[in-house]
Amino acid sequence: MPRALISVSDKAGLVPFAQGLTELGWELFASGGTQAALVDAGVAVRGVEDLGGIAEVLGGRVKTLQPQIHAAILARPDRPEDVADLRRLGAEPFGLVVVNLYPFRQRPGIETIDIGGVALLRAAAKNHAHVSAVCRPADYDVVLRELRAGGVRPETRQRLALAAFRHTATYDAAIAAWLAGGQPLGDLQGDAPNFPAELPLAYVRAMDLRYGENPHQRGALYRDALGGAPGLVDAKQLQGKELSYNNLMDADAAWDLVWRFAEPAVVAVKHAGPCGVALGTNASEAFRRAREADPVSIFGGVVAWNRPLDAETAAALGDLFLEVLIAPEVTAEAAAALKAKKNLRVLTCPAPRADRPLDYRLRRISGGVLVQDEDRVAADVAAWKVVTRRAPTAAELRDLAFAWEVVRAVGSNAVVVASRGQTLGVGGGQPNRIDPARAALAQAGERVRGAVLASDGFFPFGDVATAAAAAGITAIVQPGGSVRDSDSIQACDGAGLAMVVTGIRHFRH
Secondary structure (H helix, E strand, C coil), X not given: CCEXXXXXXXXXXXXXXXXXXXXXXXXXXXXXXXHHHHHXXXXXXXXXXXXXXXXXXXXXXXXXXXXXXXXXXXXXXCCHHHHHHHHHHCCCCCCEEEEECCCCCCCCCHHHCCCHHHHHHHHHHHCCCCCEEECCHHHHHHHHHHHHCCCCCHHHHHHHHHHHHHHHHXXXXXXXXXXXXXXXXXXXXXXXXXXXXXXXXXXXXEEECCCCCCCCCCCEEEEECCCCCCCHHHCEEEECCCCCHXXXXXXXXXXXXXXXXXCCEEEEEECCEEEEEEECCCHHHHHHHHHHHCCCCCCCCEEEECCCECHHHHHHCCCCCCCEEEEXXXXXXXXXXXXXXXXXXXXXXXXCCCCCCCCEEEEEXXXXXXXXXXCCCCCCHHHCEXXXXXXXXXXXXXXXXXXXXXXXXXXXXXXXXXXXXXXXEEECCCCXXXXXXXXXXXXXXXXXXXXXXXXXXXXXXXXXHHHHHHHXXXXXXXXXXXCCHHHHHHHHHHHCCEEEECCCCCCCC
């Protein structure tokens, strides 16, 4: 009679699966809570103490860590010496091990760190040539179907083993992150400040995406296995087509930037960069001003609000084609109005917590991963240094602070022209600084006169300041620190511009 060992925390689908096994003639063994659940359902099952003669000890901390059990899982029936060892131990081999682990991710703590379950699963996965290791209820039907057809196929056992090792690796990575205070980059050993010698990462798939950056590429969204502060992965889709990789990249960029403003704000993003950012007295006015900032580029873009999207704002969308809308809330009236745009993706997402811990950023390169802290340094306007003869007015300083928040979200080299809480021109992603400046100034057009300019990096030459002055810019903010800062300062002083330096740059590659 084939034998199966079952020890599961997640009991979804357990009873019909176990019933299917008994109908096929399998003898079942189970640990404490699993055994009780099966007995209550009328399924014939024996306890694990019948395998080694040792009952649970240490309040359940030790249940299955017994030689008879692990030998029965790891034995290779085609090796006479393994068969002899089983006889000496009075054990019989298992052909199926069904284990899912204590819910550590849902309830982190010392007592929810699974020991025996991980050992069982790894042992079965190691011996997958002879044993099926099942850790996901979603695989129950496949296993039963193949058993009814004559046995679990070798390729299925290998796939199940792969799932088991991924499952335990993710589980251990989540524990490591918890011990580090919830941050995978935290390190108690002090290998390097905040960067451990080994970096285990734990993510679980949240959804498959419509496609990746291009339709011929696959894409998926993974969630941090330990949870953490709310983010875009927690967004709820109210309507529209499936999300793509680009949709989420743009939505994340818009969502991150829109919450840098305390006032009602709207951010429109296209191809990972802001194309229209504006403040307003309410959500509707902020959207109108963001649309006016660049009415061409917003077409087919992603738009984010930091206030509830109401009926007035939904009506203001008119016939504008957009890919994604995202807001902390969509009122019932707005949701009803948006239904007519059946392909429009509408998302709601929890507002980010102001006290959320500093996050980190990963970027894949060939053969490895780059890791860095997120760029969340708050702008300290009071610490900015005026380097020109003229200081900015209060109105200019407000616009400089606004433009500085926007420029940090644009790909380097980044230049933003803004006025009265509205972007007028955005340039970036070029190997020099003058071309993005010219592009931003040209985009602003006649609106540039009296506006301000922000640059994410310093000016290596005086050309940007000279071009800005000629266009009608009245104030500039930039990091400073170039050996030729005096060139830009002189250009500003000669034209009566105010310039402040922040001492901090915000490159974004």
